[in-house]
Amino acid sequence: MSLASHLDRATVERIVREIVYKQAPATGPAGNGTAPKSSELVVSVSARHVHLTDEDVEILFGKGAKLTVDKPLYQDGFYAAAETVMVVGPRRRMLPTVRVLGPTRPFSQVELAFTDGISLGIDLPVRPSGKISGTPGCVLVGPKGVVELKEGVIRAERHVHMNQVEAKRYGVKNGDRMSLRIESSCTVVFEDLLVRADDTSKLEVHIDTDEGNAADLDHAKKVELLKQ
Amino acid sequence: MSLASHLDRATVERIVREIVYKQAPATGPAGNGTAPKSSELVVSVSARHVHLTDEDVEILFGKGAKLTVDKPLYQDGFYAAAETVMVVGPRRRMLPTVRVLGPTRPFSQVELAFTDGISLGIDLPVRPSGKISGTPGCVLVGPKGVVELKEGVIRAERHVHMNQVEAKRYGVKNGDRMSLRIESSCTVVFEDLLVRADDTSKLEVHIDTDEGNAADLDHAKKVELLKQ
Numbered sequence: 001m002s003l004a005s006h007l008d009r010a011t012v013e014r015i016v017r018e019i020v021y022k023q024a025p026a027t028g029p030a031g032n033g034t035a036p037k038s039s040e041l042v043v044s045v046s047a048r049h050v051h052l053t054d055e056d057v058e059i060l061f062g063k064g065a066k067l068t069v070d071k072p073l074y075q076d077g078f079y080a081a082a083e084t085v086m087v088v089g090p091r092r093r094m095l096p097t098v099r100v101l102g103p104t105r106p107f108s109q110v111e112l113a114f115t116d117g118i119s120l121g122i123d124l125p126v127r128p129s130g131k132i133s134g135t136p137g138c139v140l141v142g143p144k145g146v147v148e149l150k151e152g153v154i155r156a157e158r159h160v161h162m163n164q165v166e167a168k169r170y171g172v173k174n175g176d177r178m179s180l181r182i183e184s185s186c187t188v189v190f191e192d193l194l195v196r197a198d199d200t201s202k203l204e205v206h207i208d209t210d211e212g213n214a215a216d217l218d219h220a221k222k223v224e225l226l227k228q
Numbered sequence: 229m230s231l232a233s234h235l236d237r238a239t240v241e242r243i244v245r246e247i248v249y250k251q252a253p254a255t256g257p258a259g260n261g262t263a264p265k266s267s268e269l270v271v272s273v274s275a276r277h278v279h280l281t282d283e284d285v286e287i288l289f290g291k292g293a294k295l296t297v298d299k300p301l302y303q304d305g306f307y308a309a310a311e312t313v314m315v316v317g318p319r320r321r322m323l324p325t326v327r328v329l330g331p332t333r334p335f336s337q338v339e340l341a342f343t344d345g346i347s348l349g350i351d352l353p354v355r356p357s358g359k360i361s362g363t364p365g366c367v368l369v370g371p372k373g374v375v376e377l378k379e380g381v382i383r384a385e386r387h388v389h390m391n392q393v394e395a396k397r398y399g400v401k402n403g404d405r406m407s408l409r410i411e412s413s414c415t416v417v418f419e420d421l422l423v424r425a426d427d428t429s430k431l432e433v434h435i436d437t438d439e440g441n442a443a444d445l446d447h448a449k450k451v452e453l454l455k456q
Contacts, residue, residue, distance in 0.1 A: 114442075115437070115441055126413040186386060187419040187420050189416065192415050209343070210442045211414075213346075214443075215442075216342065
């Protein structure tokens with residue numbers, strides 16, 4: 001079984017490397033010149049993760065259980081939890097260790113990259129977070145119990161968080177689309193980046209691991225947010 | 229060991245799904261209107277694969293061994309071989325079944341996506357095929373022997389094959405750069421696509437699995453080749 005045990009270790013090491021919401025360094029000011037100089041554009045890669053309801057936390061981790069803050073995320077109040085779950089897809093194919101993000105939400109949802117979807121045998125729809133009607137389901141396995149999600153497995157649509165002041169300066173509003181250009185040894189422009197503007201968010205783009213890898217974000221020379 | 233054996237099976241299934249050089253259907257005519265109508269733009273995803281010398285084929289598969297044609301590729305004369313090798317990286321992390329592409333070459337080379345590089349623990353340089361000086365090495369394991377590559381593990385730079393007639397119509401020449409736009413539910417523009425023009429190639433873009441997944445090529449509505 002040395003082949004299988006190597007695989008298992010490699011998987012575990014990969015998960016450790018991909019710690020949820022790996023923060024890319026701010027690699028340059030926002031690009032189109034209209035944003036304030038103080039708003040450095042942060043581009044973050046969201047590795048696969050799960051959002052849970054209070055009820056599902058108790059089913060998976062035991063009566064009275066609450067999520068434990070492991071690492072704060074860039075947006076105030078959000079965090080990678082210490083807890084992980086196993087995500088099981090059709091035909092018992094599974095991802096063994098998927099990080100839970102907090103705080104809890106009114107619905108449980110699984111956000112994966114297409115690469116994860118292929119591993120799991122799920123054809124992922126691309127959806128903004130929360131728009132899960134009619135999406136595939138899965139089974140979540142925790143140390144104390146199992147939850148069957150009837151729906152909620154998605155590839156999260158790439159998006160940019162910003163506050164209303166930044167939205168005004170970029171000339172966009174909540175729900176608009178922008179483009180993100182990542183300049184590297186393999187430069188990519190991601191179109192149709194959803195603008196999620198509210199009163200309190202910090203300026204931050206969320207892309208997934210496939211997108212981060214396609215553009216070699218780790219070695220990016222410049223990141224720019226462009227009005228479409 | 230049920231966890232490990234599931235992982236192993238999932239990996240095998242994924243490899244089967246990603247059969248090397250999965251052919252995307254031609255999803256539209258070449259985009260800028262200058263290409264002949266007969267040249268449908270084909271965009272192909274190159275899954276991880278290996279090129280071998282005649283000598284390395286004999287070391288890995290036995291004295292006198294030759295590659296066996298399993299599936300012809302889109303470019304005339306090229307094929308996915310029946311043979312596969314194990315690619316072993318630092319600290320014995322490995323990819324168990326990497327397809328060999330034929331025909332043989334004057335040098336052996338391993339082409340991986342960044343996702344594969346993370347699994348293997350190798351920080352991949354982005355290089356055009358053949359420009360492997362100073363790149364990381366690895367160990368290849370076949371049924372009959374082992375080859376240590378001192379260098380040659382790369383992420384292949386995205387590129388477009390075309391013949392001189394098509395190059396002239398696009399107004400580009402060998403070594404130039406173009407952009408590829410893939411329109412889908414998550415539209416992406418890949419800049420800096422290397423033009424590889426010669427007398428005989430068919431019009432075909434090669435991107436890797438990370439790039440194909442980032443752009444959701446499988447569900448693309450339109451693909452366009454644009455002059456930069």
